Amino acid sequence: MKMRFSLLFSFVIVVGLCSYKFSEAREPVCSKFAYEEQLLEKMIRTEIKVETMVNEIKKTEDKVISTLGDIKQTVADFTDMFADMKGNITNEMLNRGDEIKRREETFKTSFEETRKNLTSDIEAEKEKLFQLQGKLEQPPIxxxxxxxxxxxxxxxxxxxxxxxxxxxxxxxxxxxxxxxxxxxxxxxxxxxxxxxxxxxxxxxxxxxxxxxxxxxxxxxxxxxxxxxxxxxxxxxxxxxxxxxxxxxxxxxxxx
Known part of the structure; x- marks a missing residue:
């Protein structure tokens, strides 16, 4: 930033000197002190303008840096939010997966118990039928x-x-x-x-x-x-x- 200011200031001085040389023929011939006074006055005005330009550039740069910071923070916030959402979604999916597994195990256990009970009941009924059939087939003694x-x-x-x-x-x-x-x-x-x-x-x-x-x-x-x-x-x-x-x-x- 300092280098840019130095180059700009040198350019303004050169331009000021050239302008002074072009207008030197039109100005009346004065004493050496009047010439130096006028040159100093022009340099001061030029320096003020340059300083004003530098301040404007600095303000613009600060705005750009602030805007970039805001953008960076926004991106960081969005990244964190996305990470949180991703983590929440992942945890929710894992929880849902565990719940599905638990329900599946519960269903398997219940189904197996029901199957065993049903099989046992069927076997008991078959045994009763066999006994009844045997009684029906038994000859009178x-x-x-x-x-x-x-x-x-x-x-x-x-x-x-x-x-x-x-x-x-x-x-x-x-x-x-x-x-x-x-x-x-x-x-x-x-x-x-x-x-x-x-x-x-x-x-x-x-x-x-x-x-x-x-x-x-x-x-x-x-x-x-x-x-x-x-x-x-x-x-x-x-x-x-x-x-x-x-x-x-x-x-x-x-x-």
Whole structure:
């Protein structure tokens, strides 16, 4: 800035001198002091004009610098605002992404639980249907056996064998062993009807899987004494039921 001022000032002085030389012929001849006074006056006026021009240039430069500063600040503010917006948008996108992931995981978990529950319910219903189908397909189980092979239950735990059957639905009763084997599970009713020989005793019991579930004691007196005993029990598939003597002795005889 100082260099520009010096060049401008030198240019003004040269111009002033040249103008003075051109106008020198028209001015009256004065003393040496008058000439120097006039030259000094012109230089002062020129210097004032130059100083005024310099001030104007300085004002203009200050305005330009101020404007540039304002523009720079505006650009910086816009950059910061854009960065903030970008950061906010990025954070919002990340938050939305996390929320979507959380919802997706929640949906997957809920769907998996629902699927498992539904699968479990379906399997339970299928099992019920299979059981119902099995019950519908099960044949009726019933047997009516008669005619004892051995009328002398003189040994404890001796099995009574009825060697003939009127009915044996499901073929559960074995006439060779006297044992009934349940083809299917269910609630069964067993009834045993026997008669003792005159003046003879009988002590019998109904057994399921070696457990006594009903018992009977009978005496023939002067004629045939007859009794009926039995039980209603739940029997599992494959479990066995039979009739046996519960007491031994020579006075034991059936009719």
């Amino acid at each position: 019933a047997f009516y056996a008669h005619h004892l092979k051995d009328l002398l239950p003189d040994t404890t735990d001796k099995i009574l064998i009825f060697e003939k059957t009127f009915t044996n639905e499901g073929t559960g009763y074995d006439t060779s062993t006297g044992i009934f084997t349940a083809p299917v599970g269910g609630l069964y009713q067993f009834d045993v009807h026997t008669c003792a020989y005159p003046k003879k005793h009988t002590y019998l019991g109904l057994v399921m899987e070696w457990k006594l579930i009903a018992a009977d004691a009978n005496y023939g007196d002067e004629s045939y004494g007859c009794n009926t005993f039995g039980a209603i029990v739940r029997v599992k598939p494959g479990e066995k039921v039979w009739v046996k003597s519960t007491s031994s002795g020579s006075a034991r005889q059936l009719y």
